[in-house]
Amino acid sequence: xxxxxxxxxxxxxxxxxxxxxxxxxxxxxxxxxxxxxxxxxxxxxxxxxxxxxxxxxxxxxxxxxxxxxxxxxxxxxxxxxxxxxxxxxxxxxxxxxxxxxxxxxxxxxxxxxxxxxxxxxxxxxxxxxxxxxxxxxxxxxxxxxxxxxxxxxxxxxxxxxxxxxxxxxxxxxxxxxxxxxxx
Numbered sequence: 001x002x003x004x005x006x007x008x009x010x011x012x013x014x015x016x017x018x019x020x021x022x023x024x025x026x027x028x029x030x031x032x033x034x035x036x037x038x039x040x041x042x043x044x045x046x047x048x049x050x051x052x053x054x055x056x057x058x059x060x061x062x063x064x065x066x067x068x069x070x071x072x073x074x075x076x077x078x079x080x081x082x083x084x085x086x087x088x089x090x091x092x093x094x095x096x097x098x099x100x101x102x103x104x105x106x107x108x109x110x111x112x113x114x115x116x117x118x119x120x121x122x123x124x125x126x127x128x129x130x131x132x133x134x135x136x137x138x139x140x141x142x143x144x145x146x147x148x149x150x151x152x153x154x155x156x157x158x159x160x161x162x163x164x165x166x167x168x169x170x171x172x173x174x175x176x177x178x179x180x181x182x183x
Contacts, residue, residue, distance in 0.1 A: 006031045037109045040150075041081040042069020043117035044158055045094050050137050051158075052119055054089045054130040061147035063131065067114065067154070068092065070129075082115050090133040092124040101154045101170040112150045116158075116167060138162070149174050 001024045004011050009028035016023055016032050024033040044067055045052035053065050068089040072081040079096045086092040094117035103112045119135075126133050138159055146152050153174065161167045 001033060001035075004029060004031055005033070035109075037106075037111050039072040039078070039081075040069055040110055040112045041072050041078050041115075042067050042085055042112070043082045043094060043096065043115040044100065044154065045086055045090070045092055045117050045119040046097075047119040047122065047135055050135045052086075052090060052092055052124060052133060052135050053141075054126070055132045055134075056129065056147055057126070057131045058129050064145050064147035065142050066147040066151050069112070069114070069151075078113055079115060082113075082117070086117065087127070089127045089130045090124045091127055092133070093120040094118060095120060098167070099169060100167070101157055103150045103153060103171070104173045105150065106173065107176040112154075114150075114154045 001011055003009065004026035007026060007029045009026050011024040011026050011033065013022045014025050015021060016025055019032075024035070025031070026033070052068070054068055055065050056062055068086040069082070070085040070088070072078060073084070076084065082096065083094055086094045097116040097118055099113065100116045101112075101114045105112065122135070124133055141155060143152070146155075153172070154170070157170045
């Protein structure tokens with residue numbers, strides 16, 4: 001950030017009085033510009049023993065598979081955002097069943113919240129952010145072509161919970177993969 005969105009003056013990165021971390025502070029009007037993690041919401045759309053996945057038509061991870069998910073918009077609840085993303089990416093109509101998993105991805109300032117959802121009908125098709133959408137069974141999950149580690153993690157939990165017929169809430173951190181060191 002270079003300029004204040006309130007007055008247009010330049011900003012400095014400094015620790016404001018009473019705070020504990022650097023923030024962008026306007027030199028002119030003293031506005032503190034807080035930057036907080038972005039919330040990504042999505043769902044696992046279920047139909048009988050299958051789930052709906054989307055092949056991405058946008059970067060990052062163009063051409064790889066994911067669950068319908070995206071950034072929460074101002075003015076919507078997390079379940080409304082997850083339903084909107086299913087509609088945008090797959091023209092899928094879903095009913096939220098329950099919050100299912102939350103992953104902190106601190107190194108990119110994101111929090112992912114996934115819901116289990118019931119697909120209401122089979123009238124789905126690719127949206128503008130998807131090349132294709134498919135209803136797949138668990139053995140058909142394209143593990144080597146998944147777009148995000150959060151999706152891989154939620155699907156692994158989902159498979160275990162489905163096998164045990166005991167769906168529970170999952171929470172964890174996804175850390176940055178560090179390069180391997182080979183002396």
